[in-house]
Amino acid sequence: MHSSLTISQTDPRPLYLQVKEQIRHRVAIGEWAPGRELPSIRALAAAISVSVITIKRAYLELEREGVIVTRQGKGSFVAEGAELAPGLRTAELDEQLKTALRTARSIGLDADAVAERVRELAKGTES
Numbered sequence: 001m002h003s004s005l006t007i008s009q010t011d012p013r014p015l016y017l018q019v020k021e022q023i024r025h026r027v028a029i030g031e032w033a034p035g036r037e038l039p040s041i042r043a044l045a046a047a048i049s050v051s052v053i054t055i056k057r058a059y060l061e062l063e064r065e066g067v068i069v070t071r072q073g074k075g076s077f078v079a080e081g082a083e084l085a086p087g088l089r090t091a092e093l094d095e096q097l098k099t100a101l102r103t104a105r106s107i108g109l110d111a112d113a114v115a116e117r118v119r120e121l122a123k124g125t126e127s
């Protein structure tokens with residue numbers, strides 16, 4: 001499970017945030033179903049070569065957001081709940097759109113140009 005998480009030292013985001021976002025993404029798209037056990041903090045830290053503190057912070061934030069639950073002596077699991085997936089999907093879309101807007105700005109496009117491009121792409125996928 002954890003082998004699909006990747007950490008980039010060149011990514012400007014903190015390592016814990018990279019871990020957190022990748023786990024949230026997998027839950028949002030349904031790749032990791034409610035009830036699925038996450039690797040232990042130590043096992044994941046070792047697998048992706050980051051500190052235990054990094055993983056602990058990611059797990060704590062995910063728990064605060066209601067994405068995962070931790071059961072004393074049992075481990076951490078993807079949270080149960082019907083309301084979880086729709087909110088996560090919206091959050092995931094928002095993150096992807098923010099990334100697209102940052103990319104657009106870096107190449108000289110404004111939000112209106114991005115919106116127009118999205119409309120064009122949407123028309124192309126409707127057929």
